[in-house]
Amino acid sequence: MKDSNGAIKRMMIILSKGTLENVYAAFVLANGARMEGIDAEIFFTFFGLEAVHKKKLDHLHVATVGNPAMHIPTMLGGLPGMEALASTMMKKEMEKIDMPDVPEFLEILTASGVKLWACKLAMDMFHYTKDDLYEGVEDVITVGDYYNKSAGEGVHMLFI
Protein backbone atom coordinates (compact mmCIF):
# COMPACT_ATOMS: atom_id res chain seq x y z
CA MET A 1 0.00 0.00 0.00
CA LYS A 2 2.98 2.34 0.40
CA ASP A 3 3.08 3.79 -3.14
CA SER A 4 -0.38 3.07 -4.48
CA ASN A 5 -2.31 4.44 -1.52
CA GLY A 6 -4.70 1.53 -1.97
CA ALA A 7 -5.85 2.77 -5.36
CA ILE A 8 -7.50 0.27 -7.70
CA LYS A 9 -5.32 -0.39 -10.72
CA ARG A 10 -7.07 -3.30 -12.39
CA MET A 11 -10.51 -4.92 -12.13
CA MET A 12 -10.62 -8.65 -12.89
CA ILE A 13 -14.32 -9.39 -13.38
CA ILE A 14 -15.80 -12.88 -13.60
CA LEU A 15 -19.20 -13.09 -15.28
CA SER A 16 -20.98 -16.38 -14.58
CA LYS A 17 -24.54 -15.40 -15.48
CA GLY A 18 -26.25 -14.82 -18.80
CA THR A 19 -29.21 -12.69 -17.77
CA LEU A 20 -29.31 -9.21 -19.22
CA GLU A 21 -29.08 -7.41 -15.87
CA ASN A 22 -25.97 -9.34 -14.83
CA VAL A 23 -24.28 -8.92 -18.21
CA TYR A 24 -24.92 -5.18 -18.08
CA ALA A 25 -23.56 -5.04 -14.53
CA ALA A 26 -20.29 -6.60 -15.67
CA PHE A 27 -20.06 -4.40 -18.77
CA VAL A 28 -20.84 -1.15 -16.96
CA LEU A 29 -18.29 -1.96 -14.25
CA ALA A 30 -15.60 -2.81 -16.81
CA ASN A 31 -16.29 0.25 -18.94
CA GLY A 32 -16.56 2.48 -15.87
CA ALA A 33 -13.14 1.27 -14.76
CA ARG A 34 -11.55 2.14 -18.11
CA MET A 35 -13.18 5.57 -18.00
CA GLU A 36 -11.37 6.20 -14.71
CA GLY A 37 -8.04 5.00 -16.07
CA ILE A 38 -8.33 1.60 -14.37
CA ASP A 39 -7.56 -1.52 -16.43
CA ALA A 40 -10.32 -4.13 -16.74
CA GLU A 41 -10.67 -7.72 -17.90
CA ILE A 42 -13.69 -10.03 -17.98
CA PHE A 43 -13.62 -13.84 -17.66
CA PHE A 44 -16.80 -15.33 -19.12
CA THR A 45 -17.76 -18.63 -17.52
CA PHE A 46 -20.83 -20.86 -17.46
CA PHE A 47 -23.93 -18.91 -18.55
CA GLY A 48 -21.85 -15.75 -18.74
CA LEU A 49 -20.49 -17.21 -22.00
CA GLU A 50 -23.81 -16.34 -23.64
CA ALA A 51 -22.76 -12.69 -23.55
CA VAL A 52 -19.92 -13.45 -25.99
CA HIS A 53 -21.60 -16.22 -28.00
CA LYS A 54 -22.16 -14.76 -31.49
CA LYS A 55 -25.61 -16.29 -31.96
CA LYS A 56 -26.84 -15.62 -28.42
CA LEU A 57 -25.38 -12.31 -27.32
CA ASP A 58 -28.09 -10.26 -29.00
CA HIS A 59 -30.90 -12.35 -27.50
CA LEU A 60 -30.27 -12.15 -23.77
CA HIS A 61 -33.22 -11.80 -21.40
CA VAL A 62 -33.89 -10.46 -17.95
CA ALA A 63 -35.02 -13.07 -15.42
CA THR A 64 -38.69 -12.66 -14.55
CA VAL A 65 -38.87 -15.68 -12.23
CA GLY A 66 -37.13 -15.73 -8.88
CA ASN A 67 -36.43 -12.00 -9.00
CA PRO A 68 -38.56 -10.21 -6.37
CA ALA A 69 -37.28 -6.80 -7.53
CA MET A 70 -39.13 -7.28 -10.82
CA HIS A 71 -42.43 -7.06 -8.89
CA ILE A 72 -44.01 -9.66 -11.14
CA PRO A 73 -45.70 -12.53 -9.27
CA THR A 74 -43.61 -15.67 -9.79
CA MET A 75 -46.56 -17.53 -11.35
CA LEU A 76 -47.03 -14.78 -13.95
CA GLY A 77 -43.31 -14.42 -14.56
CA GLY A 78 -43.25 -18.02 -15.71
CA LEU A 79 -45.90 -17.56 -18.40
CA PRO A 80 -44.76 -17.89 -22.02
CA GLY A 81 -43.55 -14.61 -23.48
CA MET A 82 -43.10 -12.86 -20.11
CA GLU A 83 -39.32 -12.86 -20.28
CA ALA A 84 -39.34 -11.54 -23.82
CA LEU A 85 -41.82 -8.82 -22.87
CA ALA A 86 -39.85 -7.74 -19.80
CA SER A 87 -36.63 -7.79 -21.82
CA THR A 88 -38.07 -5.61 -24.57
CA MET A 89 -39.30 -3.13 -21.99
CA MET A 90 -35.94 -3.07 -20.24
CA LYS A 91 -34.09 -2.56 -23.53
CA LYS A 92 -36.32 0.41 -24.37
CA GLU A 93 -35.56 2.01 -21.00
CA MET A 94 -31.84 1.35 -21.50
CA GLU A 95 -31.87 3.10 -24.87
CA LYS A 96 -33.53 6.12 -23.22
CA ILE A 97 -30.61 6.51 -20.83
CA ASP A 98 -28.11 6.10 -23.67
CA MET A 99 -27.16 2.55 -22.71
CA PRO A 100 -25.81 0.60 -25.69
CA ASP A 101 -27.15 -2.85 -26.57
CA VAL A 102 -24.94 -5.92 -25.97
CA PRO A 103 -23.26 -6.03 -29.43
CA GLU A 104 -22.45 -2.31 -29.33
CA PHE A 105 -21.31 -2.55 -25.71
CA LEU A 106 -18.85 -5.32 -26.66
CA GLU A 107 -17.43 -3.04 -29.37
CA ILE A 108 -17.07 -0.21 -26.85
CA LEU A 109 -15.34 -2.51 -24.34
CA THR A 110 -12.80 -3.88 -26.80
CA ALA A 111 -12.12 -0.42 -28.26
CA SER A 112 -11.55 0.79 -24.69
CA GLY A 113 -8.92 -1.90 -24.10
CA VAL A 114 -10.98 -4.27 -21.92
CA LYS A 115 -9.64 -7.81 -22.34
CA LEU A 116 -12.22 -10.57 -22.75
CA TRP A 117 -11.48 -14.20 -21.88
CA ALA A 118 -13.60 -17.36 -22.19
CA CYS A 119 -13.50 -20.16 -19.61
CA LYS A 120 -12.18 -23.42 -21.06
CA LEU A 121 -14.17 -25.68 -18.75
CA ALA A 122 -17.49 -23.99 -19.58
CA MET A 123 -16.62 -23.96 -23.30
CA ASP A 124 -16.09 -27.73 -23.14
CA MET A 125 -19.26 -28.24 -21.17
CA PHE A 126 -21.44 -26.34 -23.66
CA HIS A 127 -19.50 -27.77 -26.65
CA TYR A 128 -18.60 -24.28 -27.87
CA THR A 129 -15.53 -23.57 -30.00
CA LYS A 130 -13.60 -20.31 -30.31
CA ASP A 131 -15.39 -19.75 -33.66
CA ASP A 132 -18.72 -19.53 -31.82
CA LEU A 133 -17.45 -16.55 -29.87
CA TYR A 134 -17.42 -12.82 -30.52
CA GLU A 135 -14.16 -12.03 -32.33
CA GLY A 136 -13.07 -9.59 -29.60
CA VAL A 137 -12.52 -12.48 -27.17
CA GLU A 138 -8.75 -12.82 -26.72
CA ASP A 139 -8.54 -16.51 -25.93
CA VAL A 140 -10.03 -19.54 -24.19
CA ILE A 141 -8.18 -19.99 -20.89
CA THR A 142 -8.40 -21.93 -17.62
CA VAL A 143 -9.29 -20.48 -14.25
CA GLY A 144 -5.63 -20.93 -13.28
CA ASP A 145 -4.55 -18.82 -16.25
CA TYR A 146 -6.96 -16.11 -15.15
CA TYR A 147 -5.55 -16.12 -11.62
CA ASN A 148 -2.04 -15.81 -13.02
CA LYS A 149 -3.13 -12.85 -15.14
CA SER A 150 -4.54 -11.26 -11.99
CA ALA A 151 -1.18 -10.92 -10.25
CA GLY A 152 -0.10 -7.48 -9.16
CA GLU A 153 -0.68 -4.63 -6.79
CA GLY A 154 -4.05 -2.85 -6.74
CA VAL A 155 -5.80 -5.72 -8.54
CA HIS A 156 -9.36 -6.51 -7.49
CA MET A 157 -11.46 -9.53 -8.42
CA LEU A 158 -15.20 -9.37 -8.76
CA PHE A 159 -17.60 -12.29 -9.24
CA ILE A 160 -20.94 -11.66 -10.89
Added chain:
Amino acid sequence: MDKIIEGKKITVNEEGFLKDFSEWDKSVAEAIAAEEEIVLTPRHWEVLEYLQEQHKSEVALSIRRIGKSGVLDIKEFYQLFPKAPLKTATKIAGIPKPASCI
Protein backbone atom coordinates in the same frame (compact mmCIF):
# COMPACT_ATOMS: atom_id res chain seq x y z
CA MET B 1 -8.96 26.28 -5.06
CA ASP B 2 -6.68 28.63 -6.98
CA LYS B 3 -3.97 27.70 -9.35
CA ILE B 4 -1.40 29.86 -11.13
CA ILE B 5 -0.89 29.01 -14.79
CA GLU B 6 1.42 31.21 -16.88
CA GLY B 7 1.11 33.92 -14.24
CA LYS B 8 -2.69 33.88 -14.44
CA LYS B 9 -4.88 32.90 -11.51
CA ILE B 10 -7.28 30.09 -12.40
CA THR B 11 -10.04 28.70 -10.14
CA VAL B 12 -10.36 24.94 -10.19
CA ASN B 13 -12.34 22.38 -8.17
CA GLU B 14 -10.75 19.67 -6.02
CA GLU B 15 -10.33 17.41 -9.07
CA GLY B 16 -8.62 20.13 -11.08
CA PHE B 17 -11.52 21.06 -13.35
CA LEU B 18 -11.90 24.74 -14.23
CA LYS B 19 -14.81 26.42 -12.50
CA ASP B 20 -15.13 29.21 -15.03
CA PHE B 21 -14.61 28.54 -18.74
CA SER B 22 -13.84 32.22 -19.37
CA GLU B 23 -10.51 31.63 -17.62
CA TRP B 24 -9.59 28.97 -20.19
CA ASP B 25 -7.20 29.57 -23.04
CA LYS B 26 -4.74 27.47 -25.01
CA SER B 27 -1.88 28.03 -22.57
CA VAL B 28 -4.11 26.83 -19.71
CA ALA B 29 -4.98 23.74 -21.77
CA GLU B 30 -1.31 23.05 -22.44
CA ALA B 31 -0.42 23.42 -18.78
CA ILE B 32 -3.17 21.01 -17.65
CA ALA B 33 -2.20 18.58 -20.44
CA ALA B 34 1.42 18.69 -19.26
CA GLU B 35 0.28 17.74 -15.73
CA GLU B 36 -1.48 14.74 -17.32
CA GLU B 37 1.71 13.97 -19.28
CA ILE B 38 0.07 14.70 -22.63
CA VAL B 39 1.65 16.78 -25.40
CA LEU B 40 -1.16 18.32 -27.41
CA THR B 41 -1.03 17.66 -31.15
CA PRO B 42 -3.35 19.20 -33.81
CA ARG B 43 -5.49 16.05 -33.48
CA HIS B 44 -5.88 16.63 -29.73
CA TRP B 45 -7.03 20.19 -30.43
CA GLU B 46 -9.68 18.97 -32.88
CA VAL B 47 -11.07 16.67 -30.18
CA LEU B 48 -10.94 19.39 -27.51
CA GLU B 49 -12.82 21.78 -29.79
CA TYR B 50 -15.43 19.11 -30.46
CA LEU B 51 -15.90 18.55 -26.72
CA GLN B 52 -16.25 22.29 -26.10
CA GLU B 53 -18.85 22.58 -28.87
CA GLN B 54 -20.82 19.67 -27.43
CA HIS B 55 -20.69 21.24 -23.99
CA LYS B 56 -21.85 24.60 -25.40
CA SER B 57 -24.84 22.93 -27.04
CA GLU B 58 -25.54 21.19 -23.71
CA VAL B 59 -25.06 17.66 -25.02
CA ALA B 60 -24.25 15.20 -22.23
CA LEU B 61 -20.89 13.66 -23.03
CA SER B 62 -20.27 9.92 -22.79
CA ILE B 63 -17.85 7.39 -24.27
CA ARG B 64 -20.70 6.11 -26.42
CA ARG B 65 -21.36 9.60 -27.85
CA ILE B 66 -17.66 9.96 -28.66
CA GLY B 67 -17.85 6.70 -30.63
CA LYS B 68 -20.80 8.05 -32.60
CA SER B 69 -19.38 11.56 -33.04
CA GLY B 70 -17.86 10.99 -36.46
CA VAL B 71 -14.87 13.00 -35.17
CA LEU B 72 -12.95 10.04 -33.78
CA ASP B 73 -13.59 6.50 -32.59
CA ILE B 74 -13.25 5.20 -29.05
CA LYS B 75 -9.94 3.48 -29.77
CA GLU B 76 -8.33 6.69 -30.95
CA PHE B 77 -9.81 8.56 -27.99
CA TYR B 78 -7.98 6.17 -25.64
CA GLN B 79 -4.80 6.56 -27.72
CA LEU B 80 -4.90 10.36 -27.51
CA PHE B 81 -5.81 10.49 -23.81
CA PRO B 82 -4.66 7.10 -22.48
CA LYS B 83 -5.65 7.47 -18.84
CA ALA B 84 -9.36 8.15 -18.26
CA PRO B 85 -9.92 9.84 -21.67
CA LEU B 86 -13.27 11.55 -21.08
CA LYS B 87 -12.19 12.90 -17.70
CA THR B 88 -8.77 14.02 -18.90
CA ALA B 89 -9.97 15.54 -22.17
CA THR B 90 -12.77 17.54 -20.56
CA LYS B 91 -10.36 18.77 -17.88
CA ILE B 92 -7.94 20.02 -20.56
CA ALA B 93 -10.86 21.51 -22.53
CA GLY B 94 -11.85 23.53 -19.47
CA ILE B 95 -15.37 22.09 -19.28
CA PRO B 96 -17.01 20.19 -16.37
CA LYS B 97 -16.40 16.48 -15.77
CA PRO B 98 -19.22 14.51 -17.44
CA ALA B 99 -21.40 12.68 -14.92
CA SER B 100 -21.66 9.62 -17.16
CA CYS B 101 -21.20 5.94 -16.34
CA ILE B 102 -21.03 4.86 -19.96
